[in-house]
Amino acid sequence: MIRSVGLEMSAHRRVFAGFFLYAFGFGGFFPRLAELQRTMDVSEGQLGLGLIGAAVGTLVSLSFGGRLIERIGHRRMLLVVPPAIPVWYALAAHAQGPLALFLILLPAGLLIGAIEVVVNLEADRVEHREGRRIMNRAHAFWSFGFFGAGALGTVCARLGMSPQWQLALMVPLTLVLTVLLLGRFEAAPARSDDHGGETPHFAAPTLGIMALVALSLSGLVLEGAGFDWSAIYMRDAQGAPAYLGALAVATGAFAQAVTRYLADRHVERHSPVVVARVLLGVLGAGNLIVFFAPNAALALLGFALMGMGTSVLFPLAMSAAAQRRDRPAAVNVAALAQTAFVSFMLAPPLLGLVAEHAGIRWSFGVGLPLVLLSFLVSGVLRGGAMRAAPKA
Numbered sequence: 001m002i003r004s005v006g007l008e009m010s011a012h013r014r015v016f017a018g019f020f021l022y023a024f025g026f027g028g029f030f031p032r033l034a035e036l037q038r039t040m041d042v043s044e045g046q047l048g049l050g051l052i053g054a055a056v057g058t059l060v061s062l063s064f065g066g067r068l069i070e071r072i073g074h075r076r077m078l079l080v081v082p083p084a085i086p087v088w089y090a091l092a093a094h095a096q097g098p099l100a101l102f103l104i105l106l107p108a109g110l111l112i113g114a115i116e117v118v119v120n121l122e123a124d125r126v127e128h129r130e131g132r133r134i135m136n137r138a139h140a141f142w143s144f145g146f147f148g149a150g151a152l153g154t155v156c157a158r159l160g161m162s163p164q165w166q167l168a169l170m171v172p173l174t175l176v177l178t179v180l181l182l183g184r185f186e187a188a189p190a191r192s193d194d195h196g197g198e199t200p201h202f203a204a205p206t207l208g209i210m211a212l213v214a215l216s217l218s219g220l221v222l223e224g225a226g227f228d229w230s231a232i233y234m235r236d237a238q239g240a241p242a243y244l245g246a247l248a249v250a251t252g253a254f255a256q257a258v259t260r261y262l263a264d265r266h267v268e269r270h271s272p273v274v275v276a277r278v279l280l281g282v283l284g285a286g287n288l289i290v291f292f293a294p295n296a297a298l299a300l301l302g303f304a305l306m307g308m309g310t311s312v313l314f315p316l317a318m319s320a321a322a323q324r325r326d327r328p329a330a331v332n333v334a335a336l337a338q339t340a341f342v343s344f345m346l347a348p349p350l351l352g353l354v355a356e357h358a359g360i361r362w363s364f365g366v367g368l369p370l371v372l373l374s375f376l377v378s379g380v381l382r383g384g385a386m387r388a389a390p391k392a
Contacts, residue, residue, distance in 0.1 A: 009181070011126050011188060012134050017181035018078050018119045019138050020145035025085035025174045026108065027149030027227075027253070029092065031246030032156075032163035034231040039163075042098055044232065044360070048352020050101030051228065055346035057109020058116070062338035065114050066330060074118050074187035081115045082182075083175040090167040113338075120333050124322040125188035133264040139315040140260030143253050143307075146227070150250030158243040205335045208324060211380040212317040213340045218280070218370035219313035220340055222287060224348035225364055226252045226306055233360045238296040248303050255307030263312045272316050272381035280378065283309020284371045291365045313374065314340065316381055 009017065029036075037047050069077060088108035095101040123138040149170070156166040205213065230252060231245030238244075259279070267275050286305025293299040321336040322329045351363040 009184070011186075012130060012138075014182060014185045015119065015122050015126050015134065015138050016141040018082070018115075018122065018185070019142040020148075021082040021174060021178055021181065022085070022112075022115050022119060023142045023145030024149050024177070025082050025145075025170065026089050026112070027146035028086070028153050028167055028170045029089040030227045031150045031153030031231055031249040032093075032166065032242075033228065034235045034245050035157070035163050035242055036093060037232065040095060040097060040101070043356050044352040045356035046098040046352075047101075048228075048349035048355075050095065050098035051105065051349035051352070052346060053102035053105035054109035054112065055349065056102075057106040057111075058113040059109075059338060059346075061110045061113025062117065062334055065110070066117065066334055069114055069117060074122060075185055077114060077118045078182050078185055079178060081111050081118075082178045083171070085111050085115075086167065086170040086174050090164075090171055093164045093167045116337055117330070117334055120318050120322070120337065121330060122188055124319070124329060124333070125190065127319075129188060133268060133319070135319045136260050136263040136267065136312055136315045139318075140257050140263075140311075143257030143260055143311070147250050147253035147257050150246060150253050154243050154246040154250055157246045205339045206326065208326070208380075209321060209332060209335045209339065211377055212321055212336055213343075214377045215276070215374050215380055216314045216317040216336075216340045217343055218283065218367060218374040219310040220343045221347045221370055222283065222306055222364070222367045223252075223256070223310040223314075224343075225351055225367065226303055226310075228348040229351060229355065229360065229363050230303055232355070233290070233364070234296060234299065236360045238293070238299055240296045244296055244300075248300060251300050252303040252307035255304040256311045257307075259308045259311035260315065263315075267312070267316070272320075273378055275312060276316060276378045276381055277375060279309050279312055280371055280375045281309075284368065285309075287364055287367050287371065291361050291368075320381060 033047075037044075040047070040050075042050070085108055088104055088111070092101055092104045092108070095104055119138070120135075123135050127134045152170075153163075153166060156163075227249060230248040231242075234240040234245040234248045235242070240248075263275060282305050286302045286307075286309055289302030289305065290299055291302075293302055317336060317340065318333065321332040324332050326332075351366070354366060355363045
């Protein structure tokens with residue numbers, strides 16, 4: 001029945017749709033976070049502790065959900081999980097304190113971890129089959145999804161719609177989009193050169209994976225900080241109204257999306273290492289602007305540069321992890337995801353404690369040493385050249 005409703009698309013476009021819907025489902029929560037903080041009447045530190053619920057759920061799912069994901073199948077996961085994620089964030093908008101927020105976001109994190117593995121594996125398999133890079137563009141559509149939700153949040157805030165109503169409307173909207181875009185989805189076959197063997201419950205990182213974690217850490221932490229705290233930064237550091245706080249989230253996501261979408265051709269032309277180092281410089285510049293910005297306009301510029309700078313680090317690391325041949329691709333993807341992606345979820349909430357005790361600007365200032373670390377280990381991408389699929 002669903003197959004007859006879904007739109008006709010190529011394999012890589014369905015992967016793009018999966019990334020888009022995954023981010024769109026929960027991206028509407030963060031542009032309204034400053035308003036939700038006041039509704040809950042909690043400090044930045046308490047809010048951050050509540051937000052950790054999603055990180056905990058993500059870690060559990062990434063660590064122990066591999067076998068269940070394979071048993072359920074990628075098609076079922078992509079039809080069920082994207083519409084289910086916004087349900088929990090709509091409920092989270094009614095949380096009355098940090099403990100309630102934590103408990104509500106815990107199952108949301110379980111779903112996020114599961115879909116993270118599925119979409120990245122699908123992107124790698126389609127990339128290998130078609131013999132061209134699509135990973136950065138796939139992650140661009142994640143950013144477009146987050147931008148779409150952020151833009152919707154900006155409009156709703158400007159019109160005076162409450163965060164609770166906006167997040168409730170995200171549920172049927174995401175469901176309709178999922179049926180239309182993924183109704184005819186078929187999972188891509190596993191790579192012909194994939195390492196055999198059973199996937200363990202916990203995918204422990206190797207030294208090679210830890211180097212990729214260090215590479216992507218600054219991007220993940222500052223991307224998460226921008227999404228979690230930029231609305232509150234605009235309110236507290238710049239005295240901006242709620243819709244400008246939501247716009248800050250959307251601005252960073254849009255700049256990230258466009259850069260990711262255009263990055264593949266530059267990676268092929270200049271190498272992953274060169275592209276990563278250039279954008280790490282952009283990330284550092286944006287981070288400094290946000291830290292010192294005297295007004296809202298410069299702060300928005302800083303968030304745009306940060307969005308550009310965070311754009312390709314994690315996608316490039318994911319491609320490099322999937323192409324390693326020491327273990328199954330699923331194990332290496334899960335190992336990188338559970339170690340690095342949780343930084344995206346876990347570190348930004350902890351930055352709430354920094355904001356509470358040192359000021360919201362320092363929630364971004366602490367990212368500068370991480371940018372330096374990523375630059376120093378960026379040479380790890382030299383071994384990540386794209387391997388073309390064999391011709392029939």
